Amino acid sequence: MTQLPLRAQLASALGRTAATLSRATGRGDGSVIGGRVGLVLEPDLLRKLARDRRLALVSATNGKTTTTRLITSALQELGDVATNAFGANMPAGHVSALSSAKDAPYGVLEVDEKYLPEVIETTGAGVVVLMNLSRDQMDRAAEIWLLAQKWRRALVARNTHVIANADDPLVAWGASTAARVTWVSVGQPWKEDSWCCPECGGPLDRGGMDYVPPGGHAPGVAVRQADGGVPAAPGSPAGPGGPGGGLAENDWACRECSFRRPAPSWFLDGDTVVDPRGQRWPLDIRLPGRANRANAVVALATAEAFGLPVQRALPRLAEVTSVAGRYTTVEREGRQARLLLAKNPAGWLEAFDVLDPALPVILSVNAQGPDGRDTSWLWDVDYRVLRGRPVYVTGERRLDLALRLDVAEVPFQLTESFGHALAVQPPGKVDVIANYTAFQQIRSEFGRAV
Known part of the structure; x- marks a missing residue:
């Protein structure tokens, strides 16, 4: 050079x-x-x-x-x-x-x-x-x-x-x-x-299309019957014979x-x-x-x-197993916590995709400068996928997230800190989803594992 x-x-x-x-x-x-x-x-x-x-x-x-x-x-x-x-x-x-x-x-x-x-x-x-x-x-x-x-x-x-x-x-x-x-x-x-x-x-x-946009139907898009909707009629934009049908x-x-x-x-x-x-x-x-x-x-x-x-x-x-703490599993007193990062609605959708449905999940949300101060995006995330498992909520804006979960009819337990949320878990595995600064704080507790 x-x-x-x-x-x-x-x-x-x-x-x-x-x-x-x-x-x-x-x-x-x-x-x-x-x-x-x-x-x-x-x-x-x-x-x-x-x-x-x-x-x-x-x-x-x-x-x-x-x-x-x-x-x-x-x-x-x-x-x-x-x-x-x-x-x-x-x-x-x-x-x-x-x-x-x-x-x-x-x-x-x-x-x-x-x-x-x-x-x-x-x-x-x-x-x-x-x-x-x-x-x-x-x-x-x-x-x-x-x-x-x-x-x-x-x-x-x-x-x-x-x-x-x-x-x-x-x-x-x-x-x-x-x-x-x-x-x-x-x-x-x-x-x-x-x-x-x-x-x-x-x-x-x-x-x-495999899901309904929040708030109803997108223009010209068929709705899955499994989601409670009806398929697009023949000749409609998303149905057979319409502009979107092919x-x-x-x-x-x-x-x-x-x-x-x-x-x-x-x-x-x-x-x-x-x-x-x-x-x-x-x-x-x-x-x-x-x-x-x-x-x-x-x-x-x-x-x-x-x-x-x-x-x-x-x-x-295949040599990559963790990225700046993402997907790392950390351990404390017999509890193994897998760390997942979700900074925005699209990121939460990806995090939900890798959750183990048999495990409890800890959710942590802050709203510091690197996160963005506005937490209204929480209302764009469909949290109903979390129904049926133990959910624990923490972070500086835990009340914002708690309200969103309550509206989505997802039972949860509010906790003062990540440490407390982890401490109330039985020994074993737990998934953790956190937004950016909350994720970094958790990493710091475990020596910024990478």
Whole structure:
């Protein structure tokens, strides 16, 4: 790699020192402070550190930390990889990650959705991974349609290879201006933020619907009889003979313009990934749930963009068992607690997918700055899946969550702290779902297990 200018070398070295001191004094993992120090001394440090590396930027509302970890694991087959493993996904975190592995020829950086255009411009990354967009931190995050629009503008006239989820209409729209796109079909279980066409504003017809949107029927969408609804009548938009009747699972199309789902070349099919040549590969990974199988498909498509074939990348994915504490099982006095992170409605849907229905569950919700102060999103989550199991509620905003559960007719026990909630469990296993700062507090109690 090209030698850094002297000023950049000094800024990088002092940033690493600050990060080391932060870890040594127990103030944090150093993944932010080191970058901040470096950027104060050399504002263009990120551009200089990114030069001559093959970089992938990973952005999404949910799953970007896990997917970043999976891609990193795969690319280690090719050589050293710089990455922001603990999720510091703004420029200071990127500087710290690249500085701490200054000789690594590859880099995989998780990027906050709002910062993606800036980071693309600064780093000139050759690969950009776009997975999903949904509501998050409602009091301070931009409207997600505006985020997709910013992605579109950032990718115009760039020699960038985009790996994008074709099943998410907002992602497809945001990626459609890129010069080269590899479309991946991994599903979109949370559809409540994409009923309207981002191109013209018209209604989208969706294939493979398997649940009713909160509050009733989505326009033109059939309702499952198992959910108490009735199937769409023949000739209706979602029934046989209507505009939506020919849509396969995960497919979507606008009724009023030509915008529709692009043809994917990678597919998630149950526990199998289908590559662009039609070959099927069993997804033998150790991270649980459908969402992580989807993340693995995206990781394999990204690895191939770097020239790494599936047969070499797939074994590397199986080595990942935990990601920054997610899915880790911690133990205290005979109680084994599995930690799950859920920051927004889409994330709760994914967490519910991996719950063990035979186990009690502890729910913890805060509303600090990194979480977003507005907890109204709790009303967008369907908590009825928790009926029939012991539920314990804690966290700084436990009363908000308690009211939501009461309305959903989910019995629960209110507890003062996570420690108390865990202490009242019988010896054995328990699942824990927490939002961001609540999750980090729990991790800290157990030494920030990774």
